[in-house]
Amino acid sequence: xxxxxxxxxxxxxxxxxxxxxxxxxxxxxxxxxxxxxxxxxxxxxxxxxxxxxxxxxxxxxxxxxxxxxxxxxxxxxxxxxxxxxxxxxxxxxxxxxxxxxxxxxxxxxxxxxxxxxxxxxxxxxxxxxxxxxxxxxxxxxxxxxxxxxxxxxxxxxxxxxxxxxxxxxxxxxxxxxxxxxxxxxxxxxxxxxxxxxxxxxxxxxxxxxxxxxxx
Ligand SMILES: Nc1ncnc2c1ncn2[C@@H]1O[C@H](COP(=O)(O)OP(=O)(O)OP(=O)(O)O)[C@@H](O)[C@H]1O
Ligand SMILES: [Mg+2]
Numbered sequence: 001x002x003x004x005x006x007x008x009x010x011x012x013x014x015x016x017x018x019x020x021x022x023x024x025x026x027x028x029x030x031x032x033x034x035x036x037x038x039x040x041x042x043x044x045x046x047x048x049x050x051x052x053x054x055x056x057x058x059x060x061x062x063x064x065x066x067x068x069x070x071x072x073x074x075x076x077x078x079x080x081x082x083x084x085x086x087x088x089x090x091x092x093x094x095x096x097x098x099x100x101x102x103x104x105x106x107x108x109x110x111x112x113x114x115x116x117x118x119x120x121x122x123x124x125x126x127x128x129x130x131x132x133x134x135x136x137x138x139x140x141x142x143x144x145x146x147x148x149x150x151x152x153x154x155x156x157x158x159x160x161x162x163x164x165x166x167x168x169x170x171x172x173x174x175x176x177x178x179x180x181x182x183x184x185x186x187x188x189x190x191x192x193x194x195x196x197x198x199x200x201x202x203x204x205x206x207x208x209x210x211x212x213x214x215x
Contacts, residue, residue: 002028003064004154004186005049010058018044020209021058024202026154029180031187033197035214036206042190043088043158045206049188050156051079062154080109084152086160088190090143094132098123098142101131102149109150120175121145122168136163144172151183158190173199 005026018041047053054068121141161169180187197203203214
């Protein structure tokens with residue numbers, strides 16, 4: 001087993017403590033889910049694990065590197081090359097078409113336009129539509145396509161199915177699980193959907209400042 005992500009004695013607080021001394025690892029081809037009530041700190045934990053926010057205490061290792069003790073250019077390289085982040089609210093260029101949004105991603109990440117991925121996400125028929133004019137669920141799938149293009153080693157997904165109907169949600173999650181197996185990658189998933197959480201190798205609930213295994 002090769003560990004892609006290791007979290008050691010992680011603590012964070014804003015005005016009040018969110019979590020204390022969290023420890024877990026995520027290996028190749030594995031998935032981990034974090035559930036918990038709104039405001040419990042799930043997105044904050046995801047941001048810390050995915051290079052975006054320095055924790056108040058503890059360490060985050062990606063590919064064995066203590067990321068918040070690296071020079072900032074190395075941290076940015078990890079963010080750019082190894083990590084794919086699906087945000088709770090997605091960031092797309094609303095005035096541009098779906099196709100243009102995909103092309104911007106291919107240029108930024110030096111990757112190829114992936115027709116098969118776009119077919120699979122069911123967005124090939126809206127390539128010429130402006131992102132501002134497509135539905136929330138379609139926007140979610142466009143942002144997922146942009147993230148998978150660069151073949152990240154760890155996908156951090158914050159409520160990736162939050163805006164989707166049950167059928168599309170099933171397709172998107174199948175794509176994520178297939179992706180990590182096919183690419184020796186790993187998935188860190190935040191979700192309120194307990195059934196989805198239980199499809200991951202490990203499912204946790206964030207409560208009382210700790211991660212407890214979901215029954
Ligand atoms: N940058 C920040 N500065 C101050 N407080 C913050 C900041 N980011 C988040 N918080 C607070 O930390 C707590 C946890 O927020 P977080 O977004 O991690 O929750 P969450 O579990 O993802 O919730 P939800 O299920 O609603 O998405 C909340 O009370 C939030 O208001
Ligand atoms: Mg959140």
